[in-house]
Amino acid sequence: MFAFTEASEARIEKILAKYPEGRKISALLPLLTLAQAQEGYITPEAMVEIGKRLNVSPAYVESVCTFYTMYYTKPVGKYVVKFCINISCHLNGCDNLLEYTEKKLGIKEGETTPDKKFTLLKEECLAACCEAPVMQVNNKYHVNMTPEKVDQVLASCR
């Protein structure tokens, strides 16, 4: 079963107020984001619930959900570690950092550690190119990364 928490419900009320009457489907992305923040990923049950709220089918919710790369439809670790691999970061050695992090966490890109703490992902441009290489852990940007800084950031994830 999926249910929005009380805190989420309060947010939903605010979100729905942003859009005109009859256009509440605009809230689809924000609601998916809320569901993911709550559960860690988007469960089929969450899609059903969101569909009910916005008066669209669960299949429709899924079709939108899977279009966007930030939504996970499978469980991920408590911390999702993303490395930008696009050109500006590549010119600044992001591949070495990714490899370093893979070794450190003992997993390959796309995988989750057995303790479910970290998921490691490649990311397309994160729009912080002048501070490359860039890493994002959950919602937080970390810039001008070095192996030492990777160590520090990962150590701060508890």
Next chain:
Amino acid sequence: MTQILFKNIDTPNLTSIDVYEKTLDGYQSLRKAFEKKPEEVVEMVKASGLRGRGGAGFPTGLKWSFLAKDVFPRYLACNADESEPGTCKDRDLIMKNPHLLIEGMILCSYACRIETGYIYMRGEFWEYEELMDKAIDEAYAKGYLGKNIMGSGFNLDMYTHMGAGAYICGEESALLSSLEGYRGEPRLKPPFPAVEGLYGKPTIVNNVETLCAVPFILMNGPEAYAAIGTEKSKGTKLVSVSGHVKKPGNYEVPLGTPTIDLIEKYAGGIRDGNKLKAFIPGGSSVPMLPASKADVPYDYESIMEAGSMLGSGALIVMDDTTNVVVETLRLAHFYMHESCGKCTPCREGTRWMYQILTDINNKKGKPEQVDLLNDICDNMSFKCFCPLGDAAVGPVASSIKYFREDYEELIASMKTGQPVGTI
């Protein structure tokens, strides 16, 4: 030098409305605007020569004057879906000076008789959503947003809306699809958003940097803005200089500044004692150029004449240790990943280009594959549903045009060792 967008940008706590008001005469331009008719504000922006800073460079005032007559409500959608590789200027504006954007959006809304504005931010900017929401709340509290703003009788509501990871949503019609709760796929144009945009209503879609330039125009007059830059490229531009330079960063320069100055003077030159080999002047979507063209003035017309585009103002610099094919593969992967899949030439073409470039990088390439890449470029150019297809062609076609020897070198070294670059 005139700083319009980055003036006092590093003032501590500039994100707070009190500091913004004190440091930058914040929100004073609204008084000037409300003394005028909305049409007069549009005329001012037209006279300033301001052009869209998101990539297309379309004259902003002209865009504002295209709104369907007498159709209401109208909407403003600020494009903050900054995702073009190399581009990171809007992020700086949002995280350091959110009130400048709000002020610019209020001016645009007043000029265009818009009563609802959305800021569509890329999903990864989650940590800035809170910052922007707080700034919007402050503007409401001071009476710069809401009903009857400063006694003018003008009403405006403003909201943030977060995307969720899709480059294509930076294309204006895809952005509107996404904002309406659909998959972020582009729509057929015409009708253009100014006629039928968000919820089928007339809509202005403007980039963050564009809107942030408007308060200056109101405060100082269009002549002051038009006095900066070249004959056709007016004003200043934020340029994100990244790659193999000593001091990468966002620099605000008058349009027409030589590109080589951006690399040498602003960004400190090429690092590690290497030499410039190639540069991409306007973000990943535009053709790259060889070092021999680095003296090109950084303005729309000159870069166009040199065979590329100013685009979003992202100057990506590559030194002479770079194999251009390896970097082209990164970009080809990007466009394959970000193609929305709606139209065939883009969906299939981007994948095919990626596969061939992977082969070449894996030293499995064949000489005829370079011409095949060119052929695919021809078959995609101007044949895709939206500009993403053409964007994907830019780096590939230009890398062959100027650096064919990099391809030939890799192909000649077939079966002689490890892949040079994979993804």
